[in-house]
Amino acid sequence: MNDPLSEPLYVPALPARPSALAAYAGLAPDVRAVVAPLWTVPPRVGRERTPACPPPRPLDPDPAALGHHARHALALVARVQRDRPAWVDTCHVEREPGFPGPGAGRPPLRPVTGIERDPAQQTACAEAARAGGTGLGIRIRRSAVDGAGADTRTSAGERTAEALRRLLERIAFARCPVDLLLDLGAVDEDRGADRTALHALDVLGPLHPWRTVVLLAGAFPRTRPERCGTRLAETYRADRLLPGPLRPAGGARGPRPLHGDYGAHDPASADRVSDTGDDPFRGALRYTADHAFLIGEVPAESGHHLTVRALAREIVASPAFRGARYSEGDRWLQACADGRGLPGTGHPDLWILAGHSQHLTHVARELRRHS
Template sequence: MSEPRSEPLYVPALPARWSALAAYDKLTPDVRAVVAPLWTVPPRVDPRAALDRIARVQRGRPAWVDTRHVEREPGFPCHGAVRPPLRPVTGIERAIGEQAARAEAARAVGTGLGIRVRQNSHDRVRPSGGERTAEALCRLLERIAFARCPLDLLIDLGAVDEDQGADHTALRVLNVLAPLHPWRTVVLLAGAFPRTCPETYGPPLAETCRADRLLPELLRHTGGGPGPRPVHGDYGAHDAASADRVSDTGEDPFRGALRYTAEQAFLIGEVPAESGHHLRVRALAREIVASPCFRGAEYSEGDRWLRACADGRGLPGTGHPDVWICAGHSQHLTHVARELRRHS
């Protein structure tokens, strides 16, 4: 079994829902050894139950936990919300009292504090946006200095595509924010999975470009300065706003889909919410499995599920959207982690 690394190679930002928790829990030891998630507890979720589930799947490995959506919920535990080796998270846009509370929690548990800097689209394209972000980050650093704990910089670029110049944006943000503090870890999060179906949707599978694939190569050639080399992060096999929504099923316009992470693109097959949808699911699974992008049933739990679904094994109804998202996360996390490890 692989021993856990002191610092991760890959930081996926994942919602603390069953689909992502189960996918992470079933990762093979070689993958878990290099992955440290940034878990976000979604809105309207029981915070105690979510924190317990995160601690259970982490099995004593470090990870960051962002509780911004539930910190004002009646069941949120003011003290001891995040237990070692988990790391609490705050951000520059949050209320001063909440920033102080997360810093106090970090000081109490002794695991350090993550500072998540979320870049909106306006800040990414305007030079003044970076300056305002840096000023806000400096004020936060002064405000939480009392905690005297290790700090991790989690730069969250949100959704990116090739037209936005994700690589240039990443370099610009890193150059502005990384020198502001002797960070323990610097993570750059960016994602390319679409929020809605691609316009060029073709039956039965569509392809959408993976802009996130550009960032690991960029990060390999950064560093050399006094700080740590930046770590690659994304949002798994989902869009960047997944953890900020109440649900990824139900009334979501992109209610259910099979998804597969290829080298250059995401393969996406939408499943309509109608009777007989299991026939569509199996047809999509067969096309993914027949694609030259498919890595084989032994590659990950998600690949194994796709093979079984394509072959007609498993539940007659082929599951539901959470099952499909879980399979997508499983193969995506495995593929990205192994690629990063191969090039490290």
């Protein structure tokens, strides 16, 4: 199969929810041309999941509804991707009765597996990848390669390398391209993620002739930044830590790693049923500046639309604002600040849609400018 996007520059890991799907669908053609998302189907019910430690028993009480949830999410992803490839991770639903199987995602969607997955799931992903001609992704979480110290990190990396070798042997029958998706999760300013990433590339890179290597790290904070309230606050953009130091990486480790983050949300967004619960904070306007996130919390109370418009005006007046023509998210912020649009100024899903839109646009264009 001819891959219509063989060289993406940016891989955002996004939940397969309407807000993120609409943000991606609304990207300008020049941005979509360099973006290949990693979509995760979120759980249908329950509390936040921990992908690296799946529950010992099924959690969804309604297999029929779970099947509909999974098929619907996969259909929406296929619709917005059209002829462009993307990875699809079903880690939160694949062990539940009613899951339609990795083959439910149509090409050019690439199924995702991992070393912690059931061997039957690994084999099913390989079979789906072989049938679809798209290849598959192997997602490795930070906990599999990191540790409290160098010795711990080395032993964890060795165990992960051995588990990855076994997985590669199990799926070798498919004879399909394989992508390495290194997911570091939340990172901070101490730059420990640099060492973890380089160690993972050193240990795992030589194990296979990877088609693509992706490094996911970042990004938007999970908890309220200090001074966050009805005025804008700033928080450091930790997602900017890795692209520079790792740009020369490759060579003996394989392909140069592509940059990835989690859009305009925290790394655990796809592990929750919804983005609008009490944890993290219910709703916020957010803007991705060059070196910081601008964040303003919107309280769940009557008259919140006044707060939304006030925050939008602060963003638009900021030197970081790039103008209404930059992205659909920027256009919405300008209209909101000017008093146009719906009287209620929308709801949390619309605010995160705008945040994803301008974030994806800015990161993709910056990466292309420096590539």
